[in-house]
Amino acid sequence: MRAGRNSILLVLSLPALLLVILPIVGLFWSAQLSRIGSYVCCGPVAEALTLSLTTSGITALLVILLGTPLAYWLAYGNFRGKRFFDTLIDLPVVLPPAVAGVALLMTFGRVGLIGKHLSAAGITIPFTTAAVVLAQSFVAGPFYIRQARVGFESVPRQLMMASLTMGASPLRTFFRVTAPLASHAILAGLVMAWARAVGEFGATLMFAGNLQGVTQTMPLAIYTSLESNPNAAIVLSVTLVATSFLVIIVTKFLLDTTNRASEPTAARP
């Protein structure tokens, strides 16, 4: 009966599987891959790809450095406004990217809430690569924070307590007990946040603008190229899909193996 149940499950899963896979297949099928060299090698595309990878990499770093303390606080803190803050963190995910872009402009733009003070000090953010990173961090950050928080919450308190009573400092407890046990959730969150950052378009276009080499990431380059050369746009899209897939799968593989090597004894079955 095991085989019967498995095949029923497979049939039920097929629609969702196809919905996810078919558009990507369609993309690869329409791409004139024989000309990928002529499209990808040249200046604008190489610049867009480099910019995308660089900015999303910096975003990933920022998100893990700034997001982890927040996730920890949300997981273990016991304070009155906790549910409110939880929901607040989810807001950037719910906002349409264009709205996120407008919000960023109104805040960090030249005449924005904070921006006007920065302007007076000689710092302008819109139209710079920093704006790209800011836009990506705003929309992608919550993905990491949510996952990391769930990961921290799933760590048994007794283990943390045990570590503390045995004399380890809170910091050492975090790095040797809590974080390793939450590592799967942390990595999953990081990958999701990075993927969201790479795909970021609406907020980037509105807040950072569109200039080759400075703010034109791959999604923007694809959108721009649709205007004049749909075939190039398809090839660029295929390049982005393949690159993202590669980065995610390599990251998962590498971090999974280092993970297994350093698993604390308490967690091993």
Added chain:
Amino acid sequence: MRPIICGIVGIMLAMGAVAPDAANAGPALNVYGAASLKEFLQDSESAFEKNHPGVDVRVNLNSSSRLRIQIEQGAPADVFLSANTQCMDPLVEHNLTEDATIFAHNRLVVLTPRSNPAGIDSPGDLAQSSLKLVVAAPETPIGRYTLASINKMDSSGAFGTSFKAKVMSNVCSQEPTVKSVVAKVHLGEADAGISYVSDVSPAINAKVLMIGIPDDYNIVADYPVAVVSGSRAKTIGNAFVRFVLSPEGQKLLQKHGFIPARVQR
């Protein structure tokens, strides 16, 4: 749990049953128009629907270059209004549209925020150092016209050496439509932008300053209109084209800052 799921599914089915009725309200006319025609097409929609009760005019606005590609890919457009002939001619050539007629002209203008943070007085100032200039993407009609105008100023020699190079190095963003260019300027993010004269609606006028580009360096944009060959509403489509070319339509164009193609007597 089960009653809730049944309830949700029931509501969705009911919505599905109602929706087709709304769509069959009357014949629909899909008008694809250049972004710069936004306000004009909004007014045309109301006027045309009033004169042709039952017709539902649906306007799809985007850069003409993008609309041309949509039509080439088989999008269900009935009428196409383009901001230049380069986006229309290939369609006419390949019989994707019927013959086109010029219905309006437009000119370029330099815009700055009302506060004019960079102190721009004339088009020549666009070459000054550390200026945040926003233009439309070079593939769009307005982007092309902008480059053509800058080229004219450059080759005239009246604006100093390497005018074009200095101006291009001031470009901080290439926006997908002319409306985004105007938005960045009136929000105060850009020091200057180049748009059509028609883009300065009364609402925008209050937030920007217009700096004219002399005729010698300006571009007269030709706007053609045509009925799409694959249209299923050709009679209504032709009626719409006639409306645009009629005195009423031409007056509407004038009201929105365009230069009418048909001189009114």
